[in-house]
Amino acid sequence: MKKQTVNWAIIGPGRIAKKFASGLKEVPGANLYAAASRSLDRAEAFAAEFEADKAYGSYEELVKDENVEVVYIATPHVFHYENTLLCLKNGKAVLCEKPFAMDTEQVKEMIAVAREKKVFLMEAMWTQFLPHFKFVMQLIQKGKYGKLKNLKADFGFHSPFNENHRLYNKSLGGGSLLDIGIYPVFTALSALGIPEEISAKAKLAVTEVDEECEMIFTYKDGIEAELHSTVGRKTPTTATFLFEKAVVTMNSRFHEPTTVTISTEKGEKTKEFGVTANGYNFEAAHVQEMLRKGKTESDQMTFEKSLQLIGLLDEVRRKIDLVY
Incomplete structure (x- = not known):
């Protein structure tokens, strides 16, 4: 990806997605192109608020849009795994909200698919970039x-x-x-x-x-x-x-x-x-830098770090007997 403008899409247009979309406005070369929700009305309202070109009533429609280059996933935790795999398997770069997935096995599979498809994937741990x-x-x-x-x-x-x-x-x-x-x-x-x-x-x-x-x-x-x-x-x-x-x-x-x-x-x-923006701009700018360099993995929020993080969360859940 050598061109200056990057077309972003958002899956799950809720509260965090609104913060991300606001931060994205501060990123040079970032264009919020599309939003998708299971509710078309919700997607359309979000697209209108943040001046996105397209609104989709299904995630499947969004990932078939050839103009979408990178997808920010902001759905509830339990859907990160399936939403990420849908995007990766359709060749879309992914910035997925934390936690990356529900457990280590899901994260491992997400990483494996990203590597197999040679598509960029990163956990949206925005604090890393502040x-x-x-x-x-x-x-x-x-x-x-x-x-x-x-x-x-x-x-x-x-x-x-x-x-x-x-x-x-x-x-x-x-x-x-x-x-x-x-x-x-x-x-x-x-x-x-x-x-x-x-x-x-x-x-x-x-x-x-x-x-x-x-x-x-x-x-x-x-x-x-x-x-x-x-x-x-x-x-x-x-x-x-x-x-x-x-x-x-x-x-x-x-x-x-x-x-x-x-x-x-x-x-x-x-x-x-x-810092005058809300802070989400830093991770988005990093993703764009990685894409322009042809990277499929962040050199800061690495796959290894995401695996270590979910591993710690898994261990804490074991200690407190929290099973999903």
Whole structure:
């Protein structure tokens, strides 16, 4: 793909898709060409709102459109696997929302099909591409403040119980872990790698999904990552890194564009990153860069990292007896 304009399509035009479409407007050379939903009316409303050329009442129609080059999949978790395979088998590059799929076996098959078809595939873990997140990961890699000794990361908001809501519906992959707990887990993976031991406990809703999940990842030398997610109450939603010579905090709603506060014996300072868009633009721009280079795998959000991430989520689910 050498041309400057990239034709995007969106499957699943819901709340997250609207955020992505807004971010896409900030990406040079990005054109939101089409949207698809199982409801044509919904697809048409979304297309009108974001000035897309086409609206489809089925995903099958969308993937047959020769003008579609890359598809952003924003359907509920349980549909990521089948939606991704549909796109890949029809030669469409895919950026699929997190979690990539429901378990490791599904992710492995998605990757295998992408490789077989030689089509680009990436998990839409947008935090990976945000400037503040990259900044903190570089601090860790460079050892500027010494070794990382501890990590605490949480993500919580209050969603009143509703057995039919996606968050509490087991048939849609509900629960806090896959929806928001994935962000603390991803942060620990990025900062510290694969833990030697995982312990976890959860508070289950009556629908048998985790309303709240507490995790401890233990690494060599006694380093721990204390991770927490909940849809039952609002929490600070920060990520705090304890180094030998500093405490570094990704401030509230750390998974999206935010500031970073660094505290040392010399005092405290807060760094801003000048992000004016909503942040989804960074991952979309990366996908376009990969496509223009003829890549079929991201060099940042790699297949290996997605496999490691889903592997950690699978292990936590085993620990809390959460079976979908």
